[in-house]
Amino acid sequence: MPLPKVDAVIIGAGAAGPIVAKELAFVGWRVVLLEKGRWYTPADCRKDDLRNQRNPTLGYPFGPEEEGNPRVIVELNGRERVVKPSEPGYNNNAFCVGGGTLSYGAMAWRFHPNDFRMRSTYASKVPRAFENSTLEDWPIGYEDLEPYYEKAEWEIGVSGDVSGDPFKGPRRRPLPMPPLPPTREHEILEKGARRLGLHPFFIPMLRNSVPYHGRPACMRCRWCVGFACEVDAKNGTQNTVLPMALATGNLELRTECSAKEILVDDHGRATGVAYFDREGRLWEQPARYIVVSCGAIESARLLLNSRSRLFPQGLGNRFDWVGRNLQGHTYTGANGLFEEIVYDDLGPGASIAVCDYVHGNPGLAGGAMLANEFIRLPYQFVSGIRDPDVPRWGRAHKEFVRRAYRRIIPVQGPTQEIPVFESRVTLDPKIRDRFGIPVARLSGYRHPHTIEVSEYMAERAAEWLRASGAVKVWLRRAGRGLSAGQHQAGTCRMGRDPKTSVVDPWCRIHDVDNVYVVDASVHVTNGAYNPVLTIMAIAYRAGDHLAREGRRA
Amino acid sequence: MIPSSQIGGGSLKRRTFLASSAAAAAAGCGRKPAAAPGYRFLTPEEADTLGAWVDTLIPPDEDPGAREAGVVHYIDIQLTRWFRKHQSDYRAALSAIDRWSWSRRGRAFALLPLAEREELLVQMEKGKAPRDLFPDGGRAAFDLVLAHAMQGFYGNPRHGGNRGYASWKMIGVPPMPVRGREHYSAAETFPERS
Ligand SMILES: Cc1cc2nc3c(=O)[nH]c(=O)nc-3n(C[C@H](O)[C@H](O)[C@H](O)COP(=O)(O)OP(=O)(O)OC[C@H]3O[C@@H](n4cnc5c(N)ncnc54)[C@H](O)[C@@H]3O)c2cc1C
Ligand code: SF4
Numbered sequence: 001m002p003l004p005k006v007d008a009v010i011i012g013a014g015a016a017g018p019i020v021a022k023e024l025a026f027v028g029w030r031v032v033l034l035e036k037g038r039w040y041t042p043a044d045c046r047k048d049d050l051r052n053q054r055n056p057t058l059g060y061p062f063g064p065e066e067e068g069n070p071r072v073i074v075e076l077n078g079r080e081r082v083v084k085p086s087e088p089g090y091n092n093n094a095f096c097v098g099g100g101t102l103s104y105g106a107m108a109w110r111f112h113p114n115d116f117r118m119r120s121t122y123a124s125k126v127p128r129a130f131e132n133s134t135l136e137d138w139p140i141g142y143e144d145l146e147p148y149y150e151k152a153e154w155e156i157g158v159s160g161d162v163s164g165d166p167f168k169g170p171r172r173r174p175l176p177m178p179p180l181p182p183t184r185e186h187e188i189l190e191k192g193a194r195r196l197g198l199h200p201f202f203i204p205m206l207r208n209s210v211p212y213h214g215r216p217a218c219m220r221c222r223w224c225v226g227f228a229c230e231v232d233a234k235n236g237t238q239n240t241v242l243p244m245a246l247a248t249g250n251l252e253l254r255t256e257c258s259a260k261e262i263l264v265d266d267h268g269r270a271t272g273v274a275y276f277d278r279e280g281r282l283w284e285q286p287a288r289y290i291v292v293s294c295g296a297i298e299s300a301r302l303l304l305n306s307r308s309r310l311f312p313q314g315l316g317n318r319f320d321w322v323g324r325n326l327q328g329h330t331y332t333g334a335n336g337l338f339e340e341i342v343y344d345d346l347g348p349g350a351s352i353a354v355c356d357y358v359h360g361n362p363g364l365a366g367g368a369m370l371a372n373e374f375i376r377l378p379y380q381f382v383s384g385i386r387d388p389d390v391p392r393w394g395r396a397h398k399e400f401v402r403r404a405y406r407r408i409i410p411v412q413g414p415t416q417e418i419p420v421f422e423s424r425v426t427l428d429p430k431i432r433d434r435f436g437i438p439v440a441r442l443s444g445y446r447h448p449h450t451i452e453v454s455e456y457m458a459e460r461a462a463e464w465l466r467a468s469g470a471v472k473v474w475l476r477r478a479g480r481g482l483s484a485g486q487h488q489a490g491t492c493r494m495g496r497d498p499k500t501s502v503v504d505p506w507c508r509i510h511d512v513d514n515v516y517v518v519d520a521s522v523h524v525t526n527g528a529y530n531p532v533l534t535i536m537a538i539a540y541r542a543g544d545h546l547a548r549e550g551r552r553a
Numbered sequence: 554m555i556p557s558s559q560i561g562g563g564s565l566k567r568r569t570f571l572a573s574s575a576a577a578a579a580a581g582c583g584r585k586p587a588a589a590p591g592y593r594f595l596t597p598e599e600a601d602t603l604g605a606w607v608d609t610l611i612p613p614d615e616d617p618g619a620r621e622a623g624v625v626h627y628i629d630i631q632l633t634r635w636f637r638k639h640q641s642d643y644r645a646a647l648s649a650i651d652r653w654s655w656s657r658r659g660r661a662f663a664l665l666p667l668a669e670r671e672e673l674l675v676q677m678e679k680g681k682a683p684r685d686l687f688p689d690g691g692r693a694a695f696d697l698v699l700a701h702a703m704q705g706f707y708g709n710p711r712h713g714g715n716r717g718y719a720s721w722k723m724i725g726v727p728p729m730p731v732r733g734r735e736h737y738s739a740a741e742t743f744p745e746r747s
Contacts, residue, residue: 047709047729048708048709048711049707049708049709050704050708050709050712057635057704057708058631058634058635058712059635086635219730221730222726223729343726345726345727377707378707378708378720378721378724378726379703379704379707379708381707382703382707383700383703392678392699393609393610393611393674393699393702394609394610394612394671395612395614397611398611398612398614398616398723399614401723401724402616402723402724405724405725405726406724406725406726
């Protein structure tokens with residue numbers, strides 16, 4: 001059933017969608033924002049070690065629902081599995097208002113200037129990173145995003161102190177909030193880093209260290225990454241830009257509404273979006289502009305599901321690039337055991353980083369920021385951080401946990417991945433979701449050079465821990481299978497050439513001039529850092545552009 | 554089957570054995586045996602066997618073991634929720650380890666001393682348990698119970714395990730700073746059923 005036409009419909013209220021919605025609502029556009037999940041408030045917050053966005057032993061609290069939302073994963077050996085959200089291989093982020101930003105760890109990194117020009121930086125120096133890869137420069141650079149990084153930092157709210165990072169790109173303003181006071185772990189690692197001649201500093205975080213924009217400061221609890229915040233001190237889109245946009249009266253947010261497809265007329269212009277509401281009723285929302293912000297896997301899926309006479313392969317997919325170059329981050333690092341107690345139970349845990357290994361590693365293309373891990377909850381500790389020389393169970397195991405829990409520091413980093421054309425999202429020919437829509441099928445692998453860099457990073461983490469006084473260190477290595485997960489990106493690449501990319505530098509689909517993709521999908525490469533601030537900056541930039549250039553009713 | 558010469562001895566042992574073989578038979582023909590009082594899924598004998606099993610994985614010492622910390626309850630509750638697909642795995646594994654114990658040691662697994670329980674679990678972990686009892690030599694059942702035992706012991710008390718914050722006290726971390734949200738409604742714990 002068609003509804004009254006609006007200026008823009010935005011699909012997905014995650015990190016990117018609400019920012020575009022706010023930019024458009026502020027200049028008077030009538031905007032509808034469709035979100036598949038629900039809106040949770042701090043009162044819905046549960047601190048549950050077994051049921052959170054990082055550990056779904058008993059399901060995901062912030063979506064998707066366990067039944068009716070399967071995906072298909074193709075493993076390295078070719079075996080296919082139909083997976084439910086809580087099962088390994090699903091590669092979930094979150095499905096709710098705020099998307100990943102409701103429950104994230106909230107590290108707020110700007111990418112390094114060279115992260116936007118991986119080809120120019122490494123083509124002659126590290127040719128093997130370009131074999132069987134789609135490693136490329138972005139069509140935009142750090143300087144294009146700089147003002148929008150700043151806008152995200154001030155409008156959404158970032159604390160930290162990056163003045164000690166000599167490797168960062170140029171910036172005009174400092175962060176709006178100071179860092180939280182250092183933990184014991186921070187002090188131990190800081191000494192070790194200085195001993196190695198590294199440059200440690202306070203991680204920038206989308207978290208209030210002091211009251212900001214009417215919400216309180218962090219109370220430093222143990223349950224941050226993977227959880228909503230009880231005191232609303234963690235800044236996501238759901239408690240910042242979204243309320244601002246709603247206050248204009250120009251935005252209507254429709255929760256529990258899942259887009260089915262983008263509708264296109266016979267002239268090749270998009271006319272609106274077909275979506276299912278929570279009762280399973282099908283609606284048509286006509287709009288002048290459509291913005292797709294469903295996250296890298298679901299945005300690709302929606303475009304592929306939007307088939308029409310003119311676009312039989314799906315929207316934006318004339319040259320078979322939609323869904324390609326699926327990537328995430330390859331996390332590796334090390335755990336260090338200390339003689340003394342290093343744990344002081346002050347959340348969120350992660351606080352200190354070095355960016356000395358982000359670029360310029362001998363013989364390697366790229367690298368990673370290294371940081372200490374968020375507080376590892378007891379079950380996470382026994383299932384993931386345990387010393388491999390200690391038995392998995394029995395007296396010795398219990399003895400180890402009792403002694404070591406407060407004496408271990410994990411250090412890790414997100415290795416920038418070398419994108420691969422064969423790592424991709426397609427539509428599964430058989431499996432459908434609860435509405436009968438074909439689901440995402442994930443297949444591919446990590447580039448061998450990604451593994452090489454990640455091994456180097458694990459060694460660097462070990463070195464840092466030893467220099468900090470660890471008496472025993474063991475490495476965390478990575479597998480070769482497909483990477484996507486919480487940092488999923490790359491499936492609708494930004495570029496100038498329609499033959500080798502999906503959207504233009506303003507995030508507009510090459511094929512159709514009134515459809516935009518604005519989220520992690522457009523990343524050409526995913527940086528050596530957690531991606532969300534870059535996603536936000538791109539959304540501010542695209543929203544700003546659309547608000548100025550777009551034609552209203 | 555276990556030779557009759559190995560049955561006998563005390564009445565407790567005999568009762569446990571008979572009941573567990575009855576449970577095994579019931580599992581085989583799909584009838585649902587009655588859960589123990591205070592349990593949702595496990596029979597009294599199964600609860601005993603599982604208690605001994607998880608107490609082997611996380612034995613009591615100066616701090617509570619898994620059983621005292623409520624791990625059997627954690628697993629029992631989840632066998633009617635998130636672990637429903639493992640109901641038959643548990644039924645089969647608990648019956649198999651008990652039959653193995655009777656044939657090897659002449660008594661129920663629940664009554665074996667720690668060292669003897671450890672010995673059986675080590676065999677299972679290596680996949681070397683008798684194939685007529687465990688088709689894969691026991692590894693899958695071992696890993697399943699190990700993962701669930703660790704979750705129950707180290708997770709949050711609201712799910713039935715980690716009673717009195719036993720494991721958190723053991724490692725020296727305080728309980729949650731904000732209380733009163735310890736429990737879920739059924740809809741939150743198992744949304745797809747609501
Ligand atoms: C536990 C956790 C910790 C993290 N920590 C960090 C961190 O410290 N730093 C960092 O930079 N990043 C972090 N991330 C990652 C970060 O949250 C993501 O990179 C970011 O949210 C991605 O933004 P997005 O806009 O691309 O997609 P999302 O935020 O995933 O938003 C997409 C939205 O679209 C909705 N949607 C999907 N399909 C449809 C449809 N068909 N119709 C309607 N709506 C739809 C989804 O429900 C979702 O809400 C973390 C994520 C998690 C889960
Ligand atoms: S650590 Fe701070 S920001 Fe994170 S959930 Fe706890 S109180 Fe909120």
